[in-house]
Every structure is written in C-alpha cells, then in structure tokens.
Amino acid sequence: MSKYYLNYLDELESEAIYILREVWAQFENPVILFSGGKDSILVTHLAKKAFYPSKIPFALMHVDTGHNFPETIQFRDDLVEKLGVKLIVGSVQESINNGRVAEEKGKNATRNALQITTLLDAIESNKVDCAIGGGRRDEEKARAKERFFSHRDDFGQWDPKNQRPELWNLLNGKHFEGEHFRAFPISNWTEMDVWNYIKRENISIPSLYFAHEREVVFRNNSWIPVSEYLKLEEGENVENKKIRFRTLGDITITGGIESDADTLGKIVQEVSAMRKTERGDRSDDKRSETAMEDRKKQGYF
Amino acid sequence: MIIDNNQLLRFTTAGSVDDGKSTLIGRLLFDSKSIFEDQLESVSNTSAKKGHDGVDLALFTDGLKDEREQGITIDVAYRYFTTPKRKFIIADTPGHIQYTRNMVTGASTANAAVILIDARHGVIEQTKRHSFIASLLNIPHLIVCINKMDLVDFSEEVYNGIVTQFEEFSSKLLMKDVRFIPISALLGDNVVNRSKNTNWYQDGTLLSTLETLHISSDINKIDARFPVQTVLRPQSEENRDYRGYAGRVASGIYRVGDEVAVLPSGFQSKIKSINAGEQEVQEAYAPMSISMTLEDDIDVSRGDMIVRKNNQPEMEQEFDVMLCWLANDAAKPRAKYTIVHTSHEERAIIKEVVYKMDINTFERDSENSNLSMNDIGRVKIRTTRRMMLDAYRDNRNTGSIILIDESTNETVAAGMVV
Structure with missing residues (x-):
C-alpha cells in the first residue's frame, strides 16, 4: 500500500x-x-x-x-x-x-x-x-x-x-x-x-535566468540592466558583470544578481542557498x- | 537537497486570541530556517518601532494592511516551509472573527490540526470548539500543543492535568490520532528544538511530529471514485476518435483493464488506457490528475463518476448533511440553492433543519431550526436529481458539498454527508 x-x-x-x-x-x-x-x-x-x-x-x-x-x-x-x-x-x-x-x-x-x-x-x-x-x-x-x-x-x-x-x-x-x-x-x-519542477521536467525558460555577461548599473542594492530606457544618474557607472535574473519584470525595474549559475542544476543549488526573497530585488514592491x-x-x- | 520522495503535509493551526498562535508559526518558520534575511530585517524594524524586545516572531505572519493596523487576522493565510523530510503548507486561520467559517475552510484540506492551549488557562470553551470542528471535518491527526509552559515553570503536573481535561471532553468526539506536546512558542521549547526544561516529556517536538505523522493512509485507497471534470476531444486528424475523460482521482486505485461503471447512467465498460499528462501509465490513484479512455463508446460528461463495477456510492436524492453556515444571511428553508459535489452540480433545497449543534457543549437543539452565520446543524437536503454520495467519514472528497446562493453567487454553506 x-x-x-x-x-x-x-x-x-x-x-x-x-x-x-x-x-x-x-x-x-x-x-x-x-x-x-x-x-x-x-x-x-x-x-x-x-x-x-x-x-x-x-x-x-x-x-x-x-x-x-x-x-x-x-x-x-x-x-x-x-x-x-x-x-x-x-x-x-x-x-x-x-x-x-x-x-x-x-x-x-x-x-x-x-x-x-x-x-x-x-x-x-x-x-x-x-x-x-x-x-x-x-x-x-x-x-x-x-x-x-x-x-x-x-x-x-x-x-x-x-x-x-x-x-x-x-x-x-x-x-x-x-x-x-x-x-x-x-x-x-x-x-x-518551481525551480525543482522546471529542472525535473527540463522546461525551457528565457536565457535571462541563466548567468550571462551584461552591462549593468548598481541601483537600489541590485544590478539594473542598461537599456534604452535607463537614465544614468550622477555617480552611477556602467559595469560589465556576470549576472542572472531571479524574476523577470520590466527591464527598467528588474534587478539581477551576480551569479555563475548557468545550468538548471546550478540555479536550483543557488536558489536553495539564497537568504533573500525573490521579490527583494523588485523595486515595484519596495515602494511601500x-x-x-x-x-x-x-x-x- | 534530495527531496524527491518527500510528501506534502497540510496542517491548520487553531487557537484563541493571545494563546500564541502567530508566535508559534513564527517560531516554526524561524527555527526551521525558512525566514529570509529581508523578511527578518523588515520584522526586526517593525519590532523595534513597536518597542518590543528582540524580534517579535508573531509579525512574520502579518498580512493585509487592516490586519497589521488592528493586530488581528481577518482571513485564512497560507504559509510554506520545507524541511529535508517534508514540504508543509500551513493554513493560518484567525482566532475570532468569523471563526467557524475560516477554520472550516482551513480544516477542509488539512492532514493535521494543531490546537493551542494556554497552560495557564487549560481547556477553555474555544478549545472545545476547535476540537469539535477538527473532528467534524475529520482531520486525520490532531496535535494539541500546551503552550506557555515557561509561565507554569514547565510543570509536569500542570501538563498532565490539561491532558486529562482534554481527554475527558474529547471522548465525546470521534478522533483517531491525538498527541500532546508541552511547548513554549516564545522561547522555542519543543517546537523545533528539544527542550531542556521538560525532561519528563519523552515524545517528539512539534516539528518532528509533523515530519513523521503517517499520512499515506489519510486518503481512502479502497473505494475507487473518479469524478469526470471534462472530456478531452482533440481536433487533430490522428486523434479523431479519442475521447479522454479528465479528472482527479478522488479515492482508490484504477488500473488499465478494470471493469467500471459510469454513474449515474450505470453503463459498464473497461478502462482502455490511462494518461498522466503525456505519459501513459498502467495505474492511477488518489490524488492524481489523469485522463482515461474506455473500451466502449458510451456517453460520459462532466459531473459523471466512473467507479468500479462492484463498489459504488449511494445514489440519493434526499440525504442528511452536517451543514456549516458561512454567509451573513441565514439559511432559508425551501429556498433553492446550487449544490456542488465533486464536479457535479444540481439544484437543492434545505427541506428541514433536524437539529442545531451547540458547539460549546456538543448538545443538539432540535427546537431551534434557524441556521445563521457560523452555525452548524444537521439538515435534510433534497436535490433535483440523484447525487452519487459517500459518507464524509469514509471519504472526504466524495462526502463533501457546498451550497451556492443563486441570487448572489456566494458560497453560503459547507456540508458533510452523514
């Protein structure tokens, strides 16, 4: 039984x-x-x-x-x-x-x-x-x-x-x-x-979730991607970092994290060791x- | 983390105001390392703002704006944590407002109920009410946490007194598996970590109890019941004759080749194939979502139930249920409601209130036939057509119903087939 x-x-x-x-x-x-x-x-x-x-x-x-x-x-x-x-x-x-x-x-x-x-x-x-x-x-x-x-x-x-x-x-x-x-x-x-299941089922997801090199600026404690919509502020420098995104929203507000996780297996490992919530890097939730x-x-x- | 074979355990927490329920949940999450840094930081800040010493664990369960402002829980909230042994879902139900409505909701899918008793006060009216609902909803496992043991010097005598008190009144209730644990949610004794203050207590902590409860047999594996949710008829050339009956196995086990009957028509056939997603399987059991095809081309649609030929539910048009009334407007005798049972819907009337239950004394009041918000009573229901019913005691999935008010579309009552 x-x-x-x-x-x-x-x-x-x-x-x-x-x-x-x-x-x-x-x-x-x-x-x-x-x-x-x-x-x-x-x-x-x-x-x-x-x-x-x-x-x-x-x-x-x-x-x-x-x-x-x-x-x-x-x-x-x-x-x-x-x-x-x-x-x-x-x-x-x-x-x-x-x-x-x-x-x-x-x-x-x-x-x-x-x-x-x-x-x-x-x-x-x-x-x-x-x-x-x-x-x-x-x-x-x-x-x-x-x-x-x-x-x-x-x-x-x-x-x-x-x-x-x-x-x-x-x-x-x-x-x-x-x-x-x-x-x-x-x-x-x-x-x-979600990650364990995506890995188990080998579901394809956008490349943005995997670690990759990207031009970013450091803002509100996370790495915001450089895009045509981003206005640089004083004191902000564009840097080239190996990052990945934990969640995907608008390119203007989604912060990436520094990471080497470039496979589903590594992502699962990384997420299980995370000490911050997923939406912690989303400025839309930080307003109040x-x-x-x-x-x-x-x-x- | 290898957690492939881990089960999911759903439990509900019940307690009255100030008995430390939020603190207990906060403690479970905190000590099982399920709290993230940003959550901890936000709660530490709020604790400091409110002038609390250290981190107020109860704040981890804060929800809506109004709840935070008023310091109460208004609606069921769900919390999640995982240990190397199991994944847990907590249905955190409020202790006062609309108590019955919320606890019944949280309890309806729970494997276990955690009931809190303040060691200083012992069994009170609310404890009886919570236990009654847990037993009425047939929650398979009950864990009674005697909390605030630190405030009674971790006294074995006090603990034993409360256990005896609980056993005395609960002998009137039907409960299979009851355990008692002396804890201090505030200080963490016997929640996740074993207490050094209760050497007289030999059994497990709350977490280890939750991790080891035997839940595989909580679902009825004997009576095969498969309510059809929808019929899959692909429009593609290669699947032209395919008719897959999709649904979630409510109970029991189905195998390819089984002789089955389709209710209510009674037509018989054999299971030709079973699919779980894209994968063809040889057997399926509760609570799997599957689709099956039959050997014969018979009429099957949503609301029908596929069962074993020689094990069938009762077919009734008039039956008794224990009904919890959930809406502001009281039950109206002879008014028409929509009754929902598995995937099957009919129209129904409440023919008669047999008795109303006093949930504090467990006494039956057959004089009073008025069921209003948060009341529980036994009623006779009559439906337009026959329903395929099992007793709730035997089968939570095929013994439960809800009533919907046709004028407001609100869910107004939850019922358990007697």
Whole structure:
C-alpha cells in the first residue's frame, strides 16, 4: 500500500492540473496571463499536460509595457508558435497614446502600475471571464491571501476582506456579466518548488535566468540592466558583470544578481542557498509596505 | 537537497486570541530556517518601532494592511516551509472573527490540526470548539500543543492535568490520532528544538511530529471514485476518435483493464488506457490528475463518476448533511440553492433543519431550526436529481458539498454527508 502516494511535486502538479481543468469547465473564455517569466511558463507547461492530447484551449494574454527584455518577447513568440495557441497583446504604450493612462514622472517612474488599466481593458475588450495567473502565495503577504478562484467585481477590483470561502476542492466560479475571475493554479508552489519542477521536467525558460555577461548599473542594492530606457544618474557607472535574473519584470525595474549559475542544476543549488526573497530585488514592491496589496485591489496580477 | 520522495503535509493551526498562535508559526518558520534575511530585517524594524524586545516572531505572519493596523487576522493565510523530510503548507486561520467559517475552510484540506492551549488557562470553551470542528471535518491527526509552559515553570503536573481535561471532553468526539506536546512558542521549547526544561516529556517536538505523522493512509485507497471534470476531444486528424475523460482521482486505485461503471447512467465498460499528462501509465490513484479512455463508446460528461463495477456510492436524492453556515444571511428553508459535489452540480433545497449543534457543549437543539452565520446543524437536503454520495467519514472528497446562493453567487454553506 505504501507506494500509493505522491511526492510533493507530483501532488502540486496534480492540484494545478485540476484547477486548470476546472477553469476550462466553468468559464466561457479563459486566458493565461503570460509575462514570459518562469511562473507563467510553468502554468503554460501544466496546461499542456492538463489537456493532452488536445491543444491548450486558452489564449495567452501578454500585457506589454513596451519596456521588455528583447529575449522575453522572442521567447514568447517562439512558444506561441510551438504550442499553436492564440496570443493576445495588451499594450501599455497604446493605453498611453489613447489617453487611458499617463506616464509616471520623476526619477523612479515605471510603467508597472499602468499595466492595471491595460490589463483590465484587455480583459474587457476580449470578453475574458477568467484570467489565469502564475501568482504564488509565498511571494508576498497580499498574495498569501489569494484563493485558487479569486473573484473580481465589474470594476476588476479585488476585495480581500470579503472573499468566498474555498472548501475541499470545490471551486465556485459563478459570476455575473461584467465580473471576472483570476485563477491561480500554482498558489501552493514556492520559488524552490518551481525551480525543482522546471529542472525535473527540463522546461525551457528565457536565457535571462541563466548567468550571462551584461552591462549593468548598481541601483537600489541590485544590478539594473542598461537599456534604452535607463537614465544614468550622477555617480552611477556602467559595469560589465556576470549576472542572472531571479524574476523577470520590466527591464527598467528588474534587478539581477551576480551569479555563475548557468545550468538548471546550478540555479536550483543557488536558489536553495539564497537568504533573500525573490521579490527583494523588485523595486515595484519596495515602494511601500502594502505596495502589492494596493495594486492588487485595483486589479493587478 | 534530495527531496524527491518527500510528501506534502497540510496542517491548520487553531487557537484563541493571545494563546500564541502567530508566535508559534513564527517560531516554526524561524527555527526551521525558512525566514529570509529581508523578511527578518523588515520584522526586526517593525519590532523595534513597536518597542518590543528582540524580534517579535508573531509579525512574520502579518498580512493585509487592516490586519497589521488592528493586530488581528481577518482571513485564512497560507504559509510554506520545507524541511529535508517534508514540504508543509500551513493554513493560518484567525482566532475570532468569523471563526467557524475560516477554520472550516482551513480544516477542509488539512492532514493535521494543531490546537493551542494556554497552560495557564487549560481547556477553555474555544478549545472545545476547535476540537469539535477538527473532528467534524475529520482531520486525520490532531496535535494539541500546551503552550506557555515557561509561565507554569514547565510543570509536569500542570501538563498532565490539561491532558486529562482534554481527554475527558474529547471522548465525546470521534478522533483517531491525538498527541500532546508541552511547548513554549516564545522561547522555542519543543517546537523545533528539544527542550531542556521538560525532561519528563519523552515524545517528539512539534516539528518532528509533523515530519513523521503517517499520512499515506489519510486518503481512502479502497473505494475507487473518479469524478469526470471534462472530456478531452482533440481536433487533430490522428486523434479523431479519442475521447479522454479528465479528472482527479478522488479515492482508490484504477488500473488499465478494470471493469467500471459510469454513474449515474450505470453503463459498464473497461478502462482502455490511462494518461498522466503525456505519459501513459498502467495505474492511477488518489490524488492524481489523469485522463482515461474506455473500451466502449458510451456517453460520459462532466459531473459523471466512473467507479468500479462492484463498489459504488449511494445514489440519493434526499440525504442528511452536517451543514456549516458561512454567509451573513441565514439559511432559508425551501429556498433553492446550487449544490456542488465533486464536479457535479444540481439544484437543492434545505427541506428541514433536524437539529442545531451547540458547539460549546456538543448538545443538539432540535427546537431551534434557524441556521445563521457560523452555525452548524444537521439538515435534510433534497436535490433535483440523484447525487452519487459517500459518507464524509469514509471519504472526504466524495462526502463533501457546498451550497451556492443563486441570487448572489456566494458560497453560503459547507456540508458533510452523514
């Protein structure tokens, strides 16, 4: 009898596949929110397993801030072609051009918060009733409160104090016209679980996650990549460093770490010895104690 | 780290205000080295700002803005840590507000419940309530931590007194595996590290207990139940005739060649193939997500259940459940709700409240038929069509239901089939 149990990675995989299938069964027009980061790549990989031998029945939706790593866009396009799925792009630049949002001003300006409007617009105009995200509860204290099926009102807002209880594996995705859901199939995975699984399944991920030489400047305790969007400040020097990225966001705000980890095996080893959280190098979370909660309530990922 | 064969253990923590639940979780995370430097730094700063001596471990579990401002937990939060032996998921449930609702939620998927008792106060009303819910939700393992032992001089006598007190009242509850541990969450005694102050206590620390609980048999491996979530019909040329029934095995074991029946129709067939993702396998067991094909071309859709020919659940249209009411608006007799059971949905009415449970005294009140928020009672439910049910005691996955209010779409009740 004892051999009939799953190890923790298989159990997490099974749970995520169950949730993806529930999304497909309960919603009319679900999409996967695809950023090109490892978590959304993982969700896409799990979706492939969930519906095999059928194709993934969801479109990938990418909210494009215009401040991308070129490698991320290339990776996205290759994956879409390989899987034969539809790609929907919501463009922050277009939202700016249309006057839906205004570019932030000042020295730490980013397009991070602007994505909320573009995301909600894309959800509305494409009549999406469930957007599947790669959010994990271990990432951040507001995300620790997320349900697998998370309700959004007709303004796209999250009300963390008034969520539907989620009991056993019974997921309630019922909603009224205009409302939508966010689904988080990898809620229970930690950063370490994600890496262990990517290694086990040998999932391909953007080269940015592996150690490589790059021109960077040291800012806010991490190595920010040099790009056309980066304005050098006084006293900042461009250096050439061997770095890799632990998470991928906009090129303007994603800090790299010095590293020699150039294989999945070395990354797993490195991450397991890390003494800082993954989002510790993300300036979008550093703005205030409740930066993530505030954005999430408005409709952020 | 070689952790390939490690299991996942989910546990819930229950305690009342000020019994040190947040401190205990903080201590578990801290002593098992699951806290990162930036988290530690942020908590140290907040501790200093609040004027605490040293690091206030309870702050590690802080969540939403309102929770931090008010110093309370509003909603279930999930915490994660891993040791070389296991991965753990903690469902951290609040001690007061909407207590039943939150604890039932956290308890519904838990392998174990950790209940805290303040050594100075012994068993109080809340301890009974927590234990009752743990037993009602059929959590397989219960760990009673007698906390704040440092404040009673680590007295064996005090500890034994509380154990006896607990055993006396809990004899009325159905619980399989109960353990007691004397701890001090604040100082770390018997949480991760063995205490030097309790030489009279021979059993494991809290962490070593959690690491060694035997959880492989928590899932029913006897009664094979496979609720169909969706049907896979690939549009490609080479798979034209493929019909894969996708779902998560709720309980039991399925093998290629097994004689099965599809409920509710009762049509019989044999399992032709089983897939776990792209991989074809010979057998599948709970809680694997799989897809299977059958030898015969019969009508199977979402909400159906594939079971063994000679081991089938009850098919009922009227049945009793223990119902926890979760919504602000009280249960309305004769009102229609959507009932969800595995992947199967029907419409249902509450025909009758048989009795309401007093969760402090465990007494049944059959005069009172009003179920409002956080109440628990036994009710008779009638559904539009037959449901494929097992008793919750035998099968947590096929013995549980929720009710959804059709006018608000809210989940208003959680039920366990009696």
